[in-house]
Amino acid sequence: MNNDSLESTSEAIPPETTMVSDTTEKVRKSLGRRYAREKRFKLFGVIAITASLSFLAVLIISITIRGLPAFKQTFLNLDVTLDADTLDLGENPDQDALRKANYNGAIKNSLLELFPDVKKRKEKKALYKFVSNGGQYDLQAKVMADPTLIGQTINVWLPVGDDASGYLRGHIDTSVPEKKRRFKNNQITWIEELRADNKVQTKFNRTFFSRGDSREPEMAGIKGSLFGSILTLMVTLVLSFPIAVATAIYLEEFAPKNRWTDIIEVNINNLAAVPSIVFGLLGLAIFINFFNLPRSAPIVGGLVLSLMTLPTIIISARAALKSVPPSIRDAALGLGASNLQVVFHHVLPLAMPGILTGTIIGMAQALGETAPLLMIGMVAFIVDVPNALTDPATVLPVQIFQWADLPEKGFVEKTSAAIMVLLGVLIAMNAIAVLLRRKFERKW
Amino acid sequence: MRTFNPEGHTAHAFDVELNDVKHKVMTMGGLVESMVHNGLQAVLAMDESLGLQVMEDDHQANQFELDIDEDCTRILARRQPAASDLRLVITIIKTITDLERIGDEAEKLGRIGVKLSGESNVPTYYNDLHHLGEHVKGMLRDALDAFTRMDVEAAFHTAARDEAIDKEYANFSRLLISHMMENPANISHALDVSWCARSLERIADHACNICEYVIYLVEGKDIRHSNLDEMRKKLL
Amino acid sequence: MNKENTVPALDLEQDTPTEQTIEEIVASLGDTVGQTRVDNPKMSVSNVDVFYADKQAIFGVDLDIANNEVISMIGPSGCGKSTLLRCLNRMNDTIPICRVTGDITLDGEGIYSKDTDPVLLRARVGMVFQKPNPFPKSIYENVAYGPRLHGLNRNRADLDDIVVNSLRKAGIYEEVKNRLDDAGTSLSGGQQQRLCIARTIACSPEVILMDEPCSALDPIATAKIEELIDELRENYAIAIVTHSMQQAARVSQRTAYFHLGKLVEVGDTDTIFTNPRHELTENYITGRFG
Numbered sequence: 001m002n003n004d005s006l007e008s009t010s011e012a013i014p015p016e017t018t019m020v021s022d023t024t025e026k027v028r029k030s031l032g033r034r035y036a037r038e039k040r041f042k043l044f045g046v047i048a049i050t051a052s053l054s055f056l057a058v059l060i061i062s063i064t065i066r067g068l069p070a071f072k073q074t075f076l077n078l079d080v081t082l083d084a085d086t087l088d089l090g091e092n093p094d095q096d097a098l099r100k101a102n103y104n105g106a107i108k109n110s111l112l113e114l115f116p117d118v119k120k121r122k123e124k125k126a127l128y129k130f131v132s133n134g135g136q137y138d139l140q141a142k143v144m145a146d147p148t149l150i151g152q153t154i155n156v157w158l159p160v161g162d163d164a165s166g167y168l169r170g171h172i173d174t175s176v177p178e179k180k181r182r183f184k185n186n187q188i189t190w191i192e193e194l195r196a197d198n199k200v201q202t203k204f205n206r207t208f209f210s211r212g213d214s215r216e217p218e219m220a221g222i223k224g225s226l227f228g229s230i231l232t233l234m235v236t237l238v239l240s241f242p243i244a245v246a247t248a249i250y251l252e253e254f255a256p257k258n259r260w261t262d263i264i265e266v267n268i269n270n271l272a273a274v275p276s277i278v279f280g281l282l283g284l285a286i287f288i289n290f291f292n293l294p295r296s297a298p299i300v301g302g303l304v305l306s307l308m309t310l311p312t313i314i315i316s317a318r319a320a321l322k323s324v325p326p327s328i329r330d331a332a333l334g335l336g337a338s339n340l341q342v343v344f345h346h347v348l349p350l351a352m353p354g355i356l357t358g359t360i361i362g363m364a365q366a367l368g369e370t371a372p373l374l375m376i377g378m379v380a381f382i383v384d385v386p387n388a389l390t391d392p393a394t395v396l397p398v399q400i401f402q403w404a405d406l407p408e409k410g411f412v413e414k415t416s417a418a419i420m421v422l423l424g425v426l427i428a429m430n431a432i433a434v435l436l437r438r439k440f441e442r443k444w
Numbered sequence: 445m446r447t448f449n450p451e452g453h454t455a456h457a458f459d460v461e462l463n464d465v466k467h468k469v470m471t472m473g474g475l476v477e478s479m480v481h482n483g484l485q486a487v488l489a490m491d492e493s494l495g496l497q498v499m500e501d502d503h504q505a506n507q508f509e510l511d512i513d514e515d516c517t518r519i520l521a522r523r524q525p526a527a528s529d530l531r532l533v534i535t536i537i538k539t540i541t542d543l544e545r546i547g548d549e550a551e552k553l554g555r556i557g558v559k560l561s562g563e564s565n566v567p568t569y570y571n572d573l574h575h576l577g578e579h580v581k582g583m584l585r586d587a588l589d590a591f592t593r594m595d596v597e598a599a600f601h602t603a604a605r606d607e608a609i610d611k612e613y614a615n616f617s618r619l620l621i622s623h624m625m626e627n628p629a630n631i632s633h634a635l636d637v638s639w640c641a642r643s644l645e646r647i648a649d650h651a652c653n654i655c656e657y658v659i660y661l662v663e664g665k666d667i668r669h670s671n672l673d674e675m676r677k678k679l680l
Numbered sequence: 681m682n683k684e685n686t687v688p689a690l691d692l693e694q695d696t697p698t699e700q701t702i703e704e705i706v707a708s709l710g711d712t713v714g715q716t717r718v719d720n721p722k723m724s725v726s727n728v729d730v731f732y733a734d735k736q737a738i739f740g741v742d743l744d745i746a747n748n749e750v751i752s753m754i755g756p757s758g759c760g761k762s763t764l765l766r767c768l769n770r771m772n773d774t775i776p777i778c779r780v781t782g783d784i785t786l787d788g789e790g791i792y793s794k795d796t797d798p799v800l801l802r803a804r805v806g807m808v809f810q811k812p813n814p815f816p817k818s819i820y821e822n823v824a825y826g827p828r829l830h831g832l833n834r835n836r837a838d839l840d841d842i843v844v845n846s847l848r849k850a851g852i853y854e855e856v857k858n859r860l861d862d863a864g865t866s867l868s869g870g871q872q873q874r875l876c877i878a879r880t881i882a883c884s885p886e887v888i889l890m891d892e893p894c895s896a897l898d899p900i901a902t903a904k905i906e907e908l909i910d911e912l913r914e915n916y917a918i919a920i921v922t923h924s925m926q927q928a929a930r931v932s933q934r935t936a937y938f939h940l941g942k943l944v945e946v947g948d949t950d951t952i953f954t955n956p957r958h959e960l961t962e963n964y965i966t967g968r969f970g
Contacts, residue, residue, distance in 0.1 A: 664955030
């Protein structure tokens, strides 16, 4: 028996020198192919990345080129005489009278003063177009802030109308015959005169950030929709974050694993894949028609977007909770922590960066969402900046959608500019997500 | 009764190492056994060359002891044997010490054989010495057999024979004394033969030790310095 | 030597025995060899069966854990030694499909009885895990967590005392005294494990369970932990599960060998490692399977 085992071991390792060299040869043959395959794969990767990067670059560059002019606005310097007669004001006018005063008349007068030759009605009309319709609101604001201005002549910069500013920026092709042009030859003469007098100036467009929507492109701003977006997102965050985190913690840590929790899990996953317009219909049916909440209001928008964001946050929060190593749970349990203590002392803090990332991504998604908001009326033309959750409002992407539909040159610029703002906000949100991860990410 | 099996390790090389060292012990046992045989023969036949041969073989036995010791040290260091493997290694280390001593005793027999080689007349007590020698040789063979087969039963039987050999040695000593008193001229020769008998008795003791190691190895109980019969009843 | 009838159980090493069910094999193993009971046991396990859903993991185990003694549990993977260990402080409660029957007592009181609160039990029966698992907090916070949880300290100074004493008892104080605010995870593996032991000691438990505490450590760190275990024996009852037989031989006074969920043999470590009585124990510790 002993001999057997000794012999068998010596036989177990037969000398096979030929096999070794064979293998070397075979491996060497296949090496070339293997490396080629690797190189090909890398090349595909580089091509894919280059392609996507160049698409992105094209997108950003084209939007930037189109959108940048919208951040500039052309102003016309006018000496406006604010006498009470022109403004249709009586003695001691109250605020209401000041609001309703005829500022437009004053502006027209001062324009006529600049060009005393203009007499014909048609020519006058063409001249009036130099100052934007919105110019009167600037004057209105000035006078209402300081009623003593009445009776004085003040020097103001007023926004130039759409056609004139288009000409000044070189958007109007002067080689086109006059009849087919919106900006006529006499207008060109006048404006060149003004330009020569240094009465035309291009400044940073504060209107874009300080006003709501308008029919006049030079007076339209994103403040209304930006505030609408902020209010809507606040509602979404306040509603969806706690609910989603609580749901995730319950499902992940406490719920018994049975058929019911399985069904719930499947449904949450399904909800994440439901087209967002369906949530809009749901919001319309339930929040507006059943609960009679106001249309176009950020609160309804927030509620609808919460519905849409919840599954995203729940799924990412569950993944984050799941990724906390069981050894940490064991350690805390082994020291005598109760289940709730284990979750709130250890698991939740460790999962927080993941949960926050998921939340911010969900929020970014909500920020860019249009479809469900169309269903609940947030697509209305709203000039005022919303101040409360129930004020009618619109949001940035919807604003972009609306502007993209309008033919005026100014709105084309504004569309791109608004997209730039939206992208900026999204990038900022993602940057916050990355920073939060960095800050709170801990090793275990 | 328990059995003993040095094989079946997951690490096959360990099997090989243990078997290897066990084989060496058996070879060494065979060598020592032949040394005892030759030594006794050298004395009985007063054969000088046989005696020298035994003295030569003792070096080989010593070398075996060194080799096996080294193997065992290596196994202890590298395999950290436990339980039966540990007992096997310990048994081997002890067994080879006894085998080496047996070799020494055989060498003494050979030396005396060389010394006596000039003598011509064969004394009458050589018959008794021969009988004692055969008895001891038989016991040594059985002890080595028990070791080879790890046979506890045989080991008990063999160990029990030590008592009989002790008695025979005592009788033989008395016989020698009476011879010496009868014929003082024989004292020198008789003393040499007495040394031979003494060596044979020691060899039997060492054989007995080996049997005890075998019992320890298989049963895990150290039966040295205890009553053999009682232990046997307990174990078998 | 008759090779055929020596080790009939050799084919048990297969994970899925084809011919016999586990129940049949376990029944063929016979009664536990050796003395399962001791005088004045700290913990006592009687006729415990553990099931994971329908699968039985532990079969009728009887075992005592004595004060001031280290008992090691050894056996091949999946033999139920860790499962039994986790029953001793009800860590298995966290697994919904796990069911424990039989009696386990701590100082004579059943730990699975209705009156026993698992949170209190775990404060009395501490556990050290296979992988060093310090919380991603400071060293101080790691040790202070347990006492704070159970309200063992009256004030901050008390807590400082507990932390320092625990670290000292775990033999790591000198190494970390200048950086108690560093993250526990910044320590080396061996230090982390000693930190975990300190964390366990800080709750002043009566029994310490260790589940392969050195499996992730290098030999020097292992030696330090083993030295520590030997020192801790003065004040605690310790049960340790280990895959290293040498470790069991070095640190424990008694050794229990498990096979397929059955306690096959238990006895003095000295005896188990020189002359085990059950064939399976012999085969396992001499490296013949497992």
